[in-house]
Amino acid sequence: MSIAAKEAGARQESDVVLRYLRPHVKFPNMWCPGCGNGVVATSLIRAIDKLGLDRDNVVLVSGIGCSSRMPVYLDFQALHTTHGRALAFATGVKFSRPDLKVIVITGDGDSLSIGGNHLIHACRRNIDITTILINNYIYGMTGGQISPTTPPGAHATTTPYGSAEKPFEACDLAKGAGATFIARTTVYHTTQMDRLMMEAIQHKGFSLVEVISNCHTYYGRLNRLGQATALLRMFQEKASVQDKGTNMVDDRTKDMIPTGIIHRDSEKTELCDEYQKLIDSLAKGKPA
Amino acid sequence: MPRGDRQLVMGNMACMRGAIYAGMRFYAGYPITPSTEIAEGCARELPKLGGHFIQMEDEIGSIGAVIGAAVAGSKAMTATSGPGYSLMQENIGYAYMIEAPCVIVNVQRGGPSTGLPTKVSQSDTMQARWGTHGDYTAITVAPSTVTDTFTETVRAFNLAERFRTPVTILMDEVVGHMQEMVSFPEPGECEVFNRTKPTCVPSSYMAYGPSKTCVNPMPSYGEGYRWFATGLTHDAHGFSTDKPEEVVVELDKLRNKITNYEDEICKVRAEYMDDAEIAIVSYGSVSRTALQVVKLAREAGVKVGFVQLQTVWPFPLKQLRELLAKTAHVIVAELNMGQIVGEVERVALGDTKVHSLLRYDGDIFTPMQFLEKIEEVRS
Numbered sequence: 001m002s003i004a005a006k007e008a009g010a011r012q013e014s015d016v017v018l019r020y021l022r023p024h025v026k027f028p029n030m031w032c033p034g035c036g037n038g039v040v041a042t043s044l045i046r047a048i049d050k051l052g053l054d055r056d057n058v059v060l061v062s063g064i065g066c067s068s069r070m071p072v073y074l075d076f077q078a079l080h081t082t083h084g085r086a087l088a089f090a091t092g093v094k095f096s097r098p099d100l101k102v103i104v105i106t107g108d109g110d111s112l113s114i115g116g117n118h119l120i121h122a123c124r125r126n127i128d129i130t131t132i133l134i135n136n137y138i139y140g141m142t143g144g145q146i147s148p149t150t151p152p153g154a155h156a157t158t159t160p161y162g163s164a165e166k167p168f169e170a171c172d173l174a175k176g177a178g179a180t181f182i183a184r185t186t187v188y189h190t191t192q193m194d195r196l197m198m199e200a201i202q203h204k205g206f207s208l209v210e211v212i213s214n215c216h217t218y219y220g221r222l223n224r225l226g227q228a229t230a231l232l233r234m235f236q237e238k239a240s241v242q243d244k245g246t247n248m249v250d251d252r253t254k255d256m257i258p259t260g261i262i263h264r265d266s267e268k269t270e271l272c273d274e275y276q277k278l279i280d281s282l283a284k285g286k287p288a
Numbered sequence: 289m290p291r292g293d294r295q296l297v298m299g300n301m302a303c304m305r306g307a308i309y310a311g312m313r314f315y316a317g318y319p320i321t322p323s324t325e326i327a328e329g330c331a332r333e334l335p336k337l338g339g340h341f342i343q344m345e346d347e348i349g350s351i352g353a354v355i356g357a358a359v360a361g362s363k364a365m366t367a368t369s370g371p372g373y374s375l376m377q378e379n380i381g382y383a384y385m386i387e388a389p390c391v392i393v394n395v396q397r398g399g400p401s402t403g404l405p406t407k408v409s410q411s412d413t414m415q416a417r418w419g420t421h422g423d424y425t426a427i428t429v430a431p432s433t434v435t436d437t438f439t440e441t442v443r444a445f446n447l448a449e450r451f452r453t454p455v456t457i458l459m460d461e462v463v464g465h466m467q468e469m470v471s472f473p474e475p476g477e478c479e480v481f482n483r484t485k486p487t488c489v490p491s492s493y494m495a496y497g498p499s500k501t502c503v504n505p506m507p508s509y510g511e512g513y514r515w516f517a518t519g520l521t522h523d524a525h526g527f528s529t530d531k532p533e534e535v536v537v538e539l540d541k542l543r544n545k546i547t548n549y550e551d552e553i554c555k556v557r558a559e560y561m562d563d564a565e566i567a568i569v570s571y572g573s574v575s576r577t578a579l580q581v582v583k584l585a586r587e588a589g590v591k592v593g594f595v596q597l598q599t600v601w602p603f604p605l606k607q608l609r610e611l612l613a614k615t616a617h618v619i620v621a622e623l624n625m626g627q628i629v630g631e632v633e634r635v636a637l638g639d640t641k642v643h644s645l646l647r648y649d650g651d652i653f654t655p656m657q658f659l660e661k662i663e664e665v666r667s
Contacts, residue, residue, distance in 0.1 A: 022516070024525045024527065025527060026527075055514070056510055056511070056512045056514065057509075057510050059360075059509055061356070071516065072516065072518075072527065072528075075514055076514055077509050077510070077513075077514050077515070078514070078515075078516045078517065079356065079359060079517050080516065080517065080518035080519065080520070081352065081355075081379075081382065081519065082352075082378055082379055082382050082519055085348060085349070085352045085379060088344065088345075088348065088349035088350075088352030088353050088356070089352045089353065089355060089356035090356060091316075091342070091344070091349070091352075091353045091356065092314070092316060092352060092353030092354060092355065092356025092357040092358075092360070092364070093356040093357065093359070093360045093509065095314075095340050095342055095353070095357070096313075096314045096340050096356070096357035096360050096361070096362045096364070097357075097360045097361065097362075097509060097510070099510065100360065100509055100510055117345050117346060117349070118345065118349055118352075121344075121345040121349070275335070275340065278335050279335050279338055282335050282336045283336075283338070
């Protein structure tokens, strides 16, 4: 591809993104320069645009944290809720209005620590909600404390001598809890991210996309891993991109980040569908 | 209420039926004594009406789901008791902040902590006013009979919808579990208020911002108004702000939308008050005993009056000031260590003396306790 063609493509892509940004919001956004949250936001926009969803029927629900600020900037129906509770609110939105497309934007602290209970129960119910979990291994907004995904030994302001704790694997947790579409990617792998987001949104049932992201401001600095570019290079080197199917190789033991679709189950029934069947059978006067 | 189809019904069931009458079609809750019958009733009835019932993982999730359903367009409710009400408080504050209409039922039991799960109490009266952090103005109603529970539940939904705010129904174990004959009204007999929807073009819609009544119209999700809701203090468009001049406008609005309409929100029932020398002020199940005692005292020639707070919050300051202006003594009776009595002391002017009659052992007042207190006050 010629440089001119590449530039034209990039312009077109940024035009798409601009169409989905809110007119009333004061830019620049509140994220640090180089933060992965913006990469995820633009990927989500591209996925929604490519799927041709009616933006009036797309609801973004988020909790508290850096990543949870995303619905501020994207021009969809948006509910920026309390810390950890996005999935509870989203359950109310989706269960009462199954016609809406509900997408939850959350972070590792928001969804796996304070909101862990809501996450596992949303997975268990297999309610048709897509959750984008941006995992940067740390609490960014409050200034660099450990999260449930912080690797053992890693430094944070609350583990000044290195963390003695074991981390959660978000995707394993979701699988164990019953989610029916689970995928992992990183902010380096934007093409893959676009595709996984589209697949997750299209999936009928609870879908989780874990996006490994960079918090160079705290995680990078406190662990001497360098700036945004250094962290992106690390993701590039450590990721094993397996995009072929559901049975991917779990090579985390070799300190790799397996990316791609981790689990997909299209057989399991979805909550709203099942409840609608109940409503329909009661309307016909049949006992449920 | 007209005498129609009379049925023997439990208070908790009357609450469920009042909510459905008002248009509630979404319920999320978590089992807790003594409120569970409300959830069970909703689980049975809502799917028949095309509505939705969900048992959430905890009370935090329950109120979250209720608020989610409320902003998406439903009339939504949850019911709980003390420990669950405590868990819900953060998200109730969120509902105040984003101005989400919803109803929270607290069938009170003894506390603190796990307390007395099966025993009556009114010890969450102050929590209904000040339960969540920050400054805000709360609406709370308190029924005293099964029929009352039905009508006050309808009223709670009307207030929630009209003022875009969470409303608490403070029931108690006695009101929740007692059974009485009730004549339920036909559809259309009682007023049912639905939230005002915007009619402007979406680009000029403001979820907050200036409004004569301080209450902005509220669209359902999917109607083209892609508004932003946040628990952060926000500007007219709903986006976070920390500018002092914008903060104060928003907080004033949250207060004024209720305090400017106190006359319409505050409901007080007064009987035998014209010549009363002693007034008994009560709310919830205590009002039943109080009214009986007033009648007994009148038969014995003692001029006792009856005042029942059907609206507990905002505190019916004006009505009480008028009612108690000429009363020498006020006895405030409540099943706690003294909560609403402080509010009554604030409204009692001049020579009016305020006395407290309290019980917090998990049991109800006996008429004798009242009569003894009346004797004590008179001597």
